[in-house]
Amino acid sequence: MPTVDDVLEQIGEFGWFQKQAFLLLCLISIALAPIYVGIVFLGFTPDHRCQSPGVAQLSQRCGWSLAEELNYTVPGLGAADETFLHQCMQYDVDWNQTSLDCVDPLSSLAANRSHLPLSPCQHGWVYDMPGSSIVTEFDLVCGEAWKVDLFQSCVNLGFFLGSLGVGYIADRFGRKLCLLVTTLITALSGVLTAVAPDYTSMLLFRLLQGTVSKGSWVSGYTLITEFVGSGYRRTAAILYQMAFTVGLVGLSGVAYAIRDWRWLQLAVSLPIFLFLLYYWCVPESPRWLLSQKRATQAVRTMEHIAQKNGKLPPADLKMLSVEEDGSEKLNPSFADLFRTPNLRKHTLILMYLWFSCAVLYQGLIMHVGATGGNLYLDFLYSALVEFPAAFIILGTIDRVGRIYPMALSNLVAGAACLIMIFIPHELHWLNITLACLGRMGATIVLQMICLVNAELYPTFIRNLGMMVCSSLCDLGGIFTPFMVFRLMDVWQNLPLILFGVLGLTAGAMTLLLPETKGVALPETVEDAENLQRKSKTKENTIYLQVQTGKSVGI
Numbered sequence: 001m002p003t004v005d006d007v008l009e010q011i012g013e014f015g016w017f018q019k020q021a022f023l024l025l026c027l028i029s030i031a032l033a034p035i036y037v038g039i040v041f042l043g044f045t046p047d048h049r050c051q052s053p054g055v056a057q058l059s060q061r062c063g064w065s066l067a068e069e070l071n072y073t074v075p076g077l078g079a080a081d082e083t084f085l086h087q088c089m090q091y092d093v094d095w096n097q098t099s100l101d102c103v104d105p106l107s108s109l110a111a112n113r114s115h116l117p118l119s120p121c122q123h124g125w126v127y128d129m130p131g132s133s134i135v136t137e138f139d140l141v142c143g144e145a146w147k148v149d150l151f152q153s154c155v156n157l158g159f160f161l162g163s164l165g166v167g168y169i170a171d172r173f174g175r176k177l178c179l180l181v182t183t184l185i186t187a188l189s190g191v192l193t194a195v196a197p198d199y200t201s202m203l204l205f206r207l208l209q210g211t212v213s214k215g216s217w218v219s220g221y222t223l224i225t226e227f228v229g230s231g232y233r234r235t236a237a238i239l240y241q242m243a244f245t246v247g248l249v250g251l252s253g254v255a256y257a258i259r260d261w262r263w264l265q266l267a268v269s270l271p272i273f274l275f276l277l278y279y280w281c282v283p284e285s286p287r288w289l290l291s292q293k294r295a296t297q298a299v300r301t302m303e304h305i306a307q308k309n310g311k312l313p314p315a316d317l318k319m320l321s322v323e324e325d326g327s328e329k330l331n332p333s334f335a336d337l338f339r340t341p342n343l344r345k346h347t348l349i350l351m352y353l354w355f356s357c358a359v360l361y362q363g364l365i366m367h368v369g370a371t372g373g374n375l376y377l378d379f380l381y382s383a384l385v386e387f388p389a390a391f392i393i394l395g396t397i398d399r400v401g402r403i404y405p406m407a408l409s410n411l412v413a414g415a416a417c418l419i420m421i422f423i424p425h426e427l428h429w430l431n432i433t434l435a436c437l438g439r440m441g442a443t444i445v446l447q448m449i450c451l452v453n454a455e456l457y458p459t460f461i462r463n464l465g466m467m468v469c470s471s472l473c474d475l476g477g478i479f480t481p482f483m484v485f486r487l488m489d490v491w492q493n494l495p496l497i498l499f500g501v502l503g504l505t506a507g508a509m510t511l512l513l514p515e516t517k518g519v520a521l522p523e524t525v526e527d528a529e530n531l532q533r534k535s536k537t538k539e540n541t542i543y544l545q546v547q548t549g550k551s552v553g554i
Contacts (some may be wrong), residue, residue, distance in 0.1 A: 001319045004287050005230050008303055008472060014236070015231025015309030021227050026222040026243035028183070028275060033247025034254075034268035035190070035213045037362070039481070040379060041255040041264060046129035048087050049074050050121035050139055050390035054095030062102035075118055084489075085118075085127075088142035091447055092117040131259025137200045145489075147199060149481035152366075154203055156477030158210020163471060166215030172220065174292075176284045179219035182212040183275045189222055190269025192311040194262045216275075226285040227305075234451070235394065241447055242390040248383035256376040291326045336461045337468060342529045346456045349509050350469040353410075353449055356502040359483065360413050360475030361442040363499055368435050371492060373428050378435075385436040389443040397448070401517035402455075406448045407510035413441030414503020417496045438499070445506075446473075455516040458528045 012018070052073060059069040073095070076085030093109065093116065101107070110116050120142070127136045134140060140147045172180040189209035196202035221240055228236050251268070258264040286305075289298035299318055306313040338344045368378050396405045416438035423431050450470070455464035487494040514531040522528040 002316055004226075004290065004298075004302070004316065007314060007317060008229040008305075010314050011013075011302070011306040011311040013311035014232040015305075015311070017305045017308035018224075018228050018232075018236075020308070022224050022240070024278060024281055025220040025224045026240055026246075028179075028216055029240055029243035030247035030250065030289075031186075031268070031275070032213060032217045033244055033273050034251050035186075036210060036244075037154065037248065037365050038156075038251065038265075038268065039148070040365060040375070041251070042134055042261045043140075043148045043151060044129070044133045044137045044369070044375065045141060045145070045148065046127045046133075048125045048136075050088070050090035051124040051126050052090050052093075053123055058095055058100060058102075058105070064102075075113070075116075084142075088121060089118045090121055092119045131261070133261045135259070141197075145485065146482070149485050151206060152481040153204060153478045154207040155210035156474050156480075157210075158207045159214040159477065160471060160474035162211040162215045163467065163474065166212070166218065170215075170219055172290075174284050175219050175226070175288055176278075176282060176342070176490050177225050177284075179216060179223065180276060180279060181221060182216035183210075183272060183278075185212040186216055186274075187269055187272035190265065190272065194265035194269060199395075214416045223282065223285055226287045234397075237450075238390055238393055238447060242387065245383060245386035245390070245443075248386070249380060252376050252380040252383065255379075262395075274418075302306055334468065336525075337457075337465055340529050342527060342531070343457070343525065346513060346528075347465065347469065349512055350449070350453055350456070350465075351472045352509060353445070354453075354469050355472040355476040356506040357442055357449065358444045358473040359480050360417075360438065360499050360503055361446055362477055362480045363484050363495060364417070364435055364439050364442065366434070366481065367495055367499075370488060371431075372434070378432055381432055382436050382439045385440040386443045389440045390447065393444060393447055397451070398517065401515050402448055402452050402511060403513055403515045406445055406452065407507045409440075409441040409444040410503050410507035410510055412503075413438040413445070414500045414505075414507060416441070417503060418500035421493045421496050421500075438503070441503070452513065452516065454520075455514065455519070456528065456531065458522045458524050 037178045049070070055069065055073050058064075059073075064072070074086050075089055075091055076083075091106065091113075093106070106113055106116060112226065125141060126141060129136065134151065138144075138147070166178060169181070186209055188210070189205045193202055193205040193209060196205055221237065224236050225233050226239055234458060254262055254267055258267055283304060284297070286298040286301040289295070289301065302317060303313050336343075337347045365379075365382065368382055369375060392405070416434045420431055420434045420438075423434065425431070450466070453466050453469055473502065483498060484495045487498065516531065519531065522531060
């Protein structure tokens with residue numbers, strides 16, 4: 001009896017139908033970018049100072065320029081190591097008193113300004129930026145700055161929680177239904193975030209959006225990898241992830257045009273409603289239909305694919321069957337990932353690689369956004385380097401292998417971060433170049449680790465291994481905002497030391513994994529244990545079939 005892959009070889013593994021479905025589903029990958037890293041623009045923290053009643057009136061009476069007003073009324077201005085002082089503290093002075101002179105008004109109160117008492121900002125802040133962000137609207141600065149970190153962490157917490165349930169929905173009720181439901185909730189929660197009246201409600205809507213949005217991305221990933229033939233599955237998966245980069249590039253342009261965070265949030269959320277039209281454009285996965293014993297519908301879908309591709313369906317199409325895999329009868333458990341020495345070693349290394357790469361990738365994006373010169377151009381430049389990263393993967397994965405390129409990418413990312421520490425702030429172009437180099441390395445690792453993860457586990461725990469190890473990616477994303485922004489409060493380059501150490505150790509640990517190029521996927525635990533001694537020449541070209549609903553790298 002023919003399988004789906006057998007039929008696709010005859011009616012087209014990547015014909016007109018697959019190309020159309022691929023382009024449509026790539027739009028979902030594009031739409032995830034503003035959700036994943038939109039914090040760079042939504043949560044941008046501009047330079048700010050305390051709002052002091054009476055200062056504006058005194059400045060107007062004295063005819064001060066803005067520079068003179070700041071010099072006379074803001075403490076610690078101009079001192080690089082006193083940022084907290086001029087952003088979060090104010091002179092404990094009544095600026096409405098008429099005795100203040102227009103030339104150095106504080107001289108009548110104290111011979112030296114450093115002797116004047118200071119107090120925390122009591123009447124809000126003045127922000128030096130056009131437009132608005134969640135920071136300027138809800139005053140998330142100084143003692144409340146950690147709430148910006150929490151805003152981003154909620155997205156990653158949502159990714160983690162969603163992975164626990166969305167996979168079940170996709171396997172139980174179908175990839176298409178899961179895609180449509182998660183898309184609807186993603187769009188609704190995005191709009192609700194844009195109109196949230198206070199910080200708490202905004203946080204809850206953001207958590208909800210994170211819980212379903214990655215599930216939508218994974219459903220699209222699963223559909224496209226199940227529509228194409230095995231010979232195109234890996235390429236389609238990598239290009240689908242590259243569509244996320246297109247979303248990053250587009251986000252920089254949209255954010256530049258729309259400087260108000262609420263309108264920006266609406267602009268990236270409302271188009272998601274259009275994906276509901278996929279109800280009529282994208283069919284259910286024939287592989288899933290067969291797994292649910294719905295062979296008649298699976299045959300109709302394959303006939304539709306054949307028609308779209310301009311091919312005649314094979315005569316034995318009605319005998320279509322799902323591939324049998326005896327190993328699936330085994331009941332996988334979490335303990336199986338640590339049961340034998342090599343599996344235990346591989347699991348611990350992969351968990352660390354997923355965690356470190358998530359911190360490096362998100363951390364570099366946030367650090368560039370917080371320290372760069374031109375926020376929009378810097379974001380654009382660092383996003384563009386992800387395109388060559390994808391082509392490097394496609395060009396090396398079958399020629400050089402997986403382990404050495406992945407180890408080198410980790411080492412390059414870590415080294416770039418450490419070198420940035422010694423680059424003076426005036427050489428901004430060099431800092432951005434190194435940040436882009438580190439970003440490219442992290443991107444290569446993120447896209448390659450999903451393949452390596454799949455190739456190191458035997459069949460019956462392959463998807464469990466992917467789900468458990470890649471969950472460290474979401475956990476890393478939860479902690480990254482706190483690592484970046486709180487460490488920057490201590491020293492601006494301190495996060496770069498953390499990134500460098502993580503990258504270099506990840507590169508070294510990658511070399512402890514066996515090379516899987518040209519090696520068949522392990523079927524049993526014994527096969528997985530003996531991977532380093534295997535030298536099979538025939539490679540199983542099956543790319544990971546996502547059954548758990550867990551993302552395999554963004």
